[in-house]
Amino acid sequence: MLQTNQLLRFTTAGSVDDGKSTLIGRLLYDSKSIFEDQLDAVLKTSKRRGKAEVDLALFTDGLRDERKQGITIDVAYRYFTTPKRKFIIADTPGHVQYTRNMVTGASLANAAIILIDARKGVIEQTRRHTYIASLLGIGHILVCVNKMDLVDFQESVFNEVVDEFEAMSSKMLIRDVQYIPISALLGDNVVERSSNMDWYDGSPLLHTLETLHLSSDINKINTRFPVQTIIRPNTDFRGYAGRLASGILRLGDEIVALPSGFQSRIKEIWGPTGKLEEAFAPMSITLTLDEELDISRGDLIARVNNQPQCVQEFDAMLCWLGNQTAKPGTKYDILHTTNMQKALIHKMIYKFDVQKLERNQSDLSLNMNDIARVQMRTTRPLMTDSFQENHQTGSFVLVENASNNTVAAGLVL
Amino acid sequence: MSKYYLNYLDELEAEAIYILREVDALFQNPVILFSGGKDSILTTQLARKAFQPGKIPFPLLHVDTGHNFPETIEFRDKLVRELAVELIVGSVQRSIDEGRATEERGLHASRNELQIVTLLDTLESEGIDCAIGGGRRDEEKARAKERIFSHRDAFGQWDPKNQRPELWNLFNAHHQPGEHFRVFPISNWTEMDVWNYILREQIELPSLYFAHKRQVIYRQKSWIPYSEYIQLRSDEKVVEKQIRFRTLGDITITGGIESEADTLEKIVLEVAAMRQTERGNRSDDKRSDSSMEDRKRQGYF
Numbered sequence: 001m002l003q004t005n006q007l008l009r010f011t012t013a014g015s016v017d018d019g020k021s022t023l024i025g026r027l028l029y030d031s032k033s034i035f036e037d038q039l040d041a042v043l044k045t046s047k048r049r050g051k052a053e054v055d056l057a058l059f060t061d062g063l064r065d066e067r068k069q070g071i072t073i074d075v076a077y078r079y080f081t082t083p084k085r086k087f088i089i090a091d092t093p094g095h096v097q098y099t100r101n102m103v104t105g106a107s108l109a110n111a112a113i114i115l116i117d118a119r120k121g122v123i124e125q126t127r128r129h130t131y132i133a134s135l136l137g138i139g140h141i142l143v144c145v146n147k148m149d150l151v152d153f154q155e156s157v158f159n160e161v162v163d164e165f166e167a168m169s170s171k172m173l174i175r176d177v178q179y180i181p182i183s184a185l186l187g188d189n190v191v192e193r194s195s196n197m198d199w200y201d202g203s204p205l206l207h208t209l210e211t212l213h214l215s216s217d218i219n220k221i222n223t224r225f226p227v228q229t230i231i232r233p234n235t236d237f238r239g240y241a242g243r244l245a246s247g248i249l250r251l252g253d254e255i256v257a258l259p260s261g262f263q264s265r266i267k268e269i270w271g272p273t274g275k276l277e278e279a280f281a282p283m284s285i286t287l288t289l290d291e292e293l294d295i296s297r298g299d300l301i302a303r304v305n306n307q308p309q310c311v312q313e314f315d316a317m318l319c320w321l322g323n324q325t326a327k328p329g330t331k332y333d334i335l336h337t338t339n340m341q342k343a344l345i346h347k348m349i350y351k352f353d354v355q356k357l358e359r360n361q362s363d364l365s366l367n368m369n370d371i372a373r374v375q376m377r378t379t380r381p382l383m384t385d386s387f388q389e390n391h392q393t394g395s396f397v398l399v400e401n402a403s404n405n406t407v408a409a410g411l412v413l
Numbered sequence: 414m415s416k417y418y419l420n421y422l423d424e425l426e427a428e429a430i431y432i433l434r435e436v437d438a439l440f441q442n443p444v445i446l447f448s449g450g451k452d453s454i455l456t457t458q459l460a461r462k463a464f465q466p467g468k469i470p471f472p473l474l475h476v477d478t479g480h481n482f483p484e485t486i487e488f489r490d491k492l493v494r495e496l497a498v499e500l501i502v503g504s505v506q507r508s509i510d511e512g513r514a515t516e517e518r519g520l521h522a523s524r525n526e527l528q529i530v531t532l533l534d535t536l537e538s539e540g541i542d543c544a545i546g547g548g549r550r551d552e553e554k555a556r557a558k559e560r561i562f563s564h565r566d567a568f569g570q571w572d573p574k575n576q577r578p579e580l581w582n583l584f585n586a587h588h589q590p591g592e593h594f595r596v597f598p599i600s601n602w603t604e605m606d607v608w609n610y611i612l613r614e615q616i617e618l619p620s621l622y623f624a625h626k627r628q629v630i631y632r633q634k635s636w637i638p639y640s641e642y643i644q645l646r647s648d649e650k651v652v653e654k655q656i657r658f659r660t661l662g663d664i665t666i667t668g669g670i671e672s673e674a675d676t677l678e679k680i681v682l683e684v685a686a687m688r689q690t691e692r693g694n695r696s697d698d699k700r701s702d703s704s705m706e707d708r709k710r711q712g713y714f
Contacts, residue, residue, distance in 0.1 A: 007421040233467035284430035404587035
């Protein structure tokens, strides 16, 4: 692989019968990412279940219970590499009750593949998946209209689905959508161009994934450096270690430490291989400053003339992940960048119905898989940007104290 | 003019360093599980980078089956000296002597399962709240769903159906006393990524990874090193072959492959052309299709 090759993370969403596992199996198989012994194991199982051909879906079934039930129940990660890119797939299940898994899988994705059965068109689940992808700010949406073989590869069927999708998503915030007619089962337009659909002049799915423009996905304007830990091997060296969440830092830059407001200049930048002149997101670095400031984990370093908000009260969209109903007014631990504070849901504003794509103000109880707009309050200030502007400083999770479980994912508005 | 994006290896490196620093900040008493294999060596080298110019703030924990390759122990001791880190050794032999573990019998006997007892005992007696491992999600089906911060209950068990959601880079390390975490900084690396990075960084590895001549027997489709711990079956013969190992574990179950690859460059080319997963040569994984999942539930690495 070339030294310049980038990493692309994408998520896949589809309902049980959309052929999602088959599509991933096809990508892995056709890009030669399946090893002989894995293929042997899958061939054996396929045969035992009375299937004549390799069941591609078996490549992605992980845990034993799922293999028995034949459904995917949790986010699973898959890897494959082409001469152009390394790919990480967050493979998420599509059932109604698994909005929480979709949100999890989508949280780091650069792109989302939305699978639509050509015979069924846009259904409720398509709406939900697309909404979540737009809510989580996924930069690129690839709509794969699957099972084209079952509709005789007709262009008119494909166009109808595209129109339906356009109408459905017109109110959502989506930067980039592409439509690809495929047959995951037969391989049409997955890795190889289909000879059955000459009317389609776009690229096959893999080529599209290989060429998506990624460099603008990370915010390079607003410099934010959440401090993770202090490195202090001796009294002469005090380094602030962390991963640059966004933006760029150079030697001599004037910085401010928040929430204290102390200012200083960058003296040294240590990267993985030694000292650097400049660093950019998402590099893991260690900074030293001209002055020794009292900075600790959870503080944030920014430029003096470009600072995040320091807030204790803010509006957010919350995706509820926990088993227990949310309890407004109860304290949760909030994890935000490297900061941890106490927080509570101060006010429920509305629930968002992801099936109908409309607000619901009559029932405000927040249960697993619900999404709601709320007002949050924290015991100490958080240094935030809106999620739309900055995924790193605009995201948080809530942890329930009794169970220590992660019960909510939040997006700062 | 600079280009402001990372290539895939730099991005994986940055992610691993971030995870290791989170461990340092969120746990009282973490260790790196060190087997002497390439993944644990890589994890240790990433920890060196994460905390430079300081030293690695965690001890290395080696679970010693007593059935080691001598080369592994030599390498381990040298690395510990160079990095000036503490080494904790958990001994499977001691677990057996104390009656905490029972030696398997028969031709395929190995001490692989017994490591679970020794590992969990050592974590408990040392008060360890986080064990950093070199596990990767591409290794095996059960691993593909494991979180980067993976919770273990007070019995050291993993509950795959009840894992905490893991979003963005926000890791929830909350736990009760007596529970611990396994953390996997190289979860997102593939075998190929590991080799490409080792080549790029010129990371030193035990000689076992490079092609060498060795006395071996052919068992379960791979070349098992002949050692004092091996019982020969009547139809088995000891032969000399030019082999190398793709993974390193207990000497009794780690199979080698015939190979000419005696440099890192040649290994990378060989791995790229290879059509078998690396665990394909581990007889512990061949017992059943779910054997890794079963061992992981109980507390395996």
